[in-house]
Amino acid sequence: MNAIPILTLKRLPVYLDLLYKYQRAGMKTVSATRIADSTDVHMTQVRKDLAFTGVVGIPKVGHRITELISAIEQCLNWNDVSSCFLVGVGHLGKALLGYSELSRKGLRIIAAFDLHPETTGEYLHGVPIYGMEKMPNLLSRLHVHIGILCTPSEAAQEVAEQMLAGGVIAIWNFTPVKLDLPEDVIIENIDMSSSLAVLSRRVAERMMRKTS
Amino acid sequence: MNAIPILTLKRLPVYLDLLYKYQRAGMKTVSATRIADSTDVHMTQVRKDLAFTGVVGIPKVGHRITELISAIEQCLNWNDVSSCFLVGVGHLGKALLGYSELSRKGLRIIAAFDLHPETTGEYLHGVPIYGMEKMPNLLSRLHVHIGILCTPSEAAQEVAEQMLAGGVIAIWNFTPVKLDLPEDVIIENIDMSSSLAVLSRRVAERMMRKTS
DNA sequence: TAGATTGTTAATCGATTAACAATC
DNA sequence: TAGATTGTTAATCGATTAACAATC
Known part of the structure; x- marks a missing residue:
């Protein structure tokens, strides 16, 4: 490889x-x-x-x-499907749970966790939603090592650390927080700010050119 | 500049x-x-x-x-705030409407559109939600030229074209669709697939190394 | 066969890092 | 002053593009 x-x-x-x-x-x-x-x-x-x-x-x-x-x-490695889980079932989390393409991209979400699940024990798009307190136990039992992080910013670092404790090796980070974790952890950030920075600047440059 | x-x-x-x-x-x-x-x-x-x-x-x-x-x-250009609008009030759209940081990053969403607004004429996080049919009219009246695209993939290209017709110069594209538009249109894609590709590969490489 | 296309090697370009002089 | 820090110029590195030989 x-x-x-x-x-x-x-x-x-x-x-x-x-x-x-x-x-x-x-x-x-x-x-x-x-x-x-x-x-x-x-x-x-x-x-x-x-x-x-x-x-x-x-x-x-x-x-x-x-x-x-x-x-x-x-x-x-999108031909065989890896299990993963998601933490933070807010709007963004729900959007991801409903994003069916994911399974065609090698990822299947098999569990989701939230501090205050609206409907605990319930399923969303076929995925069971648990309270956070269930995470440590379930992670070790399910042997998933990819976590999707969609919590509010305040919780991101702490939840990430809990993920690691549960045996996670890779985190797909949808929060704007720069996670501070051991360097052997695989982290991929979905960084809206960077993207917005490029957009904003381009728009500003365009405006400049027009008025000058 | x-x-x-x-x-x-x-x-x-x-x-x-x-x-x-x-x-x-x-x-x-x-x-x-x-x-x-x-x-x-x-x-x-x-x-x-x-x-x-x-x-x-x-x-x-x-x-x-x-x-x-x-x-x-x-x-x-994050010191003065530009108006923008959002199309597609699904989970992702709602997440963005609730993302208050945006205004600290130079962007204020002043209107949102959806094909079937659950609650037409209603407000979400202070932003009015309109039916799609109102878009052409409102865009030209409000003079917004930045659009956020959060529709389902199937609608993305068509909605993007409607945005342009309404005078938009920049599109922040949250769909996985590669928009086919005149090249002077500023497009910034939030590309989950690219990010996931890097994550998947890294995980696969890690696994390889372990088993070998 | 001739033309289109592949795959590779060389040249260019841009971004990152290293080295170092200037200075509060 | 000496040391830390800036800002710039030069060297390296990696990625993109150009050129071209190989081939179905």
Whole structure:
């Protein structure tokens, strides 16, 4: 399992979505050029990215779509599904529980926890919701090591630490908090602020140019 | 208004959060070294990033925190608040409507639209929710040119086009759809799939290493 | 066969890190 | 003053793009 550049990893799901679309449209093969045209990624870049997945294409024809799809899925380990759990069943948490695509991306949420579950013992989108006090016990029993963090900011650090205590090795962090955890913990942040920063600046630049 | 590298822009909000924290703790000045230590960004990188904001520090002392904060806010145009609107009041949309930090980041949602508002004419977190049919009219009347897109995937492209027709210049896209729009439209995607790709791969690599 | 496409090697570009002089 | 810190210039690193040979 060789190292793949992070920026390549981030582009792979973009290609994947496109490939599913092509497949639905009945296409059998596709060229790197074609993928490049539809994704704003340079043709050569697409080739390099695909090379990382290990696929080999057919000169003059392109790549077999089914082959590409399974190569990318394998690369991302999206072909077999990992169990995970979610903490913080507010609006964002509920949105994620209802996000059915997740299972097509290798993640199945098998339990959710909340400090004050509206309906304890209930199910939401087929996922059981428990009170926080059940977490330590259940985590060790279920052997899940991926946690999704959707709590309010105030609780984020503490809950993250509880996750670790329960044996978690990776946290998908939807809070704006920079978690302070041992460096062997895998953390991926969904960072709205960074994205908004880029948006705001671009808008401001556009306005500037107009008025000047 | 000079160009700032995108990666610098994305780091600025991280520094900003930290600076607020220092300010609340009563500190007056801070060194780039200190910021670097708390953010996993290299010391020199922090210096360069701060230089882009135009602040000048004091040798042996560091940077005045209030000065840094307002320099960064100005850079991101987060000091004056832009109006925006939101389309798609599902769980994710509701989460954003309730995300009060937004106004501290230069964005105020002044209206929301949904195909089937549960409670039409109602307010959620102080924001009025309208039916989609009201959008064209209201957009031109309110002169908002930033739209937040939280619809289901199927509707994303069409709603985005309606946004443009209503005079929008920037779209903050929370759907996984790659919007196909004129290239002068400013688009920022919150891309969960890319983030999940990195997480999945890292977890898979970790597992590999353990079993081998 | 000729043209389109692949995959690789080399060149460019941009971002990060290192080195160091300037200074309160 | 000496030490800590700034800000800048040079060196490195990694990612993107260009060029081109190989091939169905």
